[in-house]
Amino acid sequence: MSTGFFDGISRIAYEGPESTNPLAFRHYNPDEIVLGKRMEDHLRFAVAYWHSFAWEGGDPFGGQTFQRPWYPQDDMAQARLKADVAFEMFDILNAPFFCWHDADIRPEQGNYADNLARLEEITDYIAEKMIGSKTRLLWGTANMFSHRRWMSGAATNPDPDVFAFAAATVKSCMDATHKLDGANYVLWGGREGYETLLNTDLGSELDHMGRFLAMVVDYKHKIGFEGQILVEPKPQEPSKHQYDFDVATCIGFLRKYGLENEVKLNIEQGHAILAGHSFEHELALAASQDMLGSIDMNRNDYQSGWDTDQFPNNTPEVALAYYHVLKAGGFTTGGTNFDAKLRRQSLDPEDLIAAHVGGMDICARGLKAAAAMIEDGGLDAALGERYAGWQTPAAQQMLQSDLGAIAERVLREGINPAPRSGRQEILENYVNRFV
Numbered sequence: 001m002s003t004g005f006f007d008g009i010s011r012i013a014y015e016g017p018e019s020t021n022p023l024a025f026r027h028y029n030p031d032e033i034v035l036g037k038r039m040e041d042h043l044r045f046a047v048a049y050w051h052s053f054a055w056e057g058g059d060p061f062g063g064q065t066f067q068r069p070w071y072p073q074d075d076m077a078q079a080r081l082k083a084d085v086a087f088e089m090f091d092i093l094n095a096p097f098f099c100w101h102d103a104d105i106r107p108e109q110g111n112y113a114d115n116l117a118r119l120e121e122i123t124d125y126i127a128e129k130m131i132g133s134k135t136r137l138l139w140g141t142a143n144m145f146s147h148r149r150w151m152s153g154a155a156t157n158p159d160p161d162v163f164a165f166a167a168a169t170v171k172s173c174m175d176a177t178h179k180l181d182g183a184n185y186v187l188w189g190g191r192e193g194y195e196t197l198l199n200t201d202l203g204s205e206l207d208h209m210g211r212f213l214a215m216v217v218d219y220k221h222k223i224g225f226e227g228q229i230l231v232e233p234k235p236q237e238p239s240k241h242q243y244d245f246d247v248a249t250c251i252g253f254l255r256k257y258g259l260e261n262e263v264k265l266n267i268e269q270g271h272a273i274l275a276g277h278s279f280e281h282e283l284a285l286a287a288s289q290d291m292l293g294s295i296d297m298n299r300n301d302y303q304s305g306w307d308t309d310q311f312p313n314n315t316p317e318v319a320l321a322y323y324h325v326l327k328a329g330g331f332t333t334g335g336t337n338f339d340a341k342l343r344r345q346s347l348d349p350e351d352l353i354a355a356h357v358g359g360m361d362i363c364a365r366g367l368k369a370a371a372a373m374i375e376d377g378g379l380d381a382a383l384g385e386r387y388a389g390w391q392t393p394a395a396q397q398m399l400q401s402d403l404g405a406i407a408e409r410v411l412r413e414g415i416n417p418a419p420r421s422g423r424q425e426i427l428e429n430y431v432n433r434f435v
């Protein structure tokens, strides 16, 4: 039986680019083939449980603005109602995936035994709902940042009892993700960082975080979980200094602790911007190290400098992001998670649907533009031409040589390089033909 929350809103249909219906897809056409694959299988959209169903509309200056029938979110009957509404929305959107933190799907009880019992109860309930739904679990994760016990970190906490509580919590969330056949398990280091070095032993906190992640990997193998373990970089918020600052930092961290073949990255657009990078930089860097796992697709407000988690609405940005995803071979276990929330004045159920419809449509448009650029081959040709010198035997031999021999060759051959244009504006104009 329907909860009635979305009364009056039916399954969103693809109506084509000319449609003026605000609750229709104009670009997202799941069965349309793009570069030999269904659009749905390329994009692998996921709804984030936390922003859509758990967040109540608060900001640093004021509390709840939304009024949902599943508030207050403090008992299991409310948690079940929330799940009912969530699956109704997945169906309306025809969403192939969803994602959760433990704290989104069950109420926090303040002790491990009760948290565990409630997580098992609600994931049994969700497992049953998944039987009647097409929506699969893209990833599960543990919220180790909201409750006050985590204020000084989880795996990096100075108190070993918090490390223990974190280990037990992640174990329970990995078990739940495995039970729901999740495609990945994510760790975002919410409070893994510090406010001041005056009270922080940075070196041992990093060692504890490395050891913790190694235990996560061991446990994955122990229980036969075949999903991908993903770490999500972010430079600040909530801590002033987050240990998983950006893709480069995470790559160095994973290598140092010997986890580079076990863990990939969940890269979020807004976090890339907070780190002073572009999204495509982060994606391309991760792809170059075979560590591109999944993406959180949301944008920040470019003026505020906060992690505002807004739905994407900028085709050129999204197109360049999918260009790099496609160049890396596309998603395998990963997908496009809308780690995005409504503005707090967007009160209506219709706002929730429209936000996702718009986000899905922008991504589909970006994907089509990226695919068209790949098919046209203009960027590849430009790269090929720019690096063509490296294809010569002399250039390749030089990489096996040494400084002295190279210096001799420069003298002998009178090598005197002539600078060539980087052609940036020409390439930017090229991209604009597609977006």
Ligand code: XUL
Pocket (backbone or CB within 6 Å): 101, 141, 186, 188, 232, 234, 268, 296, 307, 339
């Ligand atoms: C926080 C953030 C998280 C992670 C999952 O900025 O992005 O929602 O995606 O914990």
Ligand code: CO
Pocket (backbone or CB within 6 Å): 188, 232, 268, 296, 339
């Ligand atoms: Co995220």
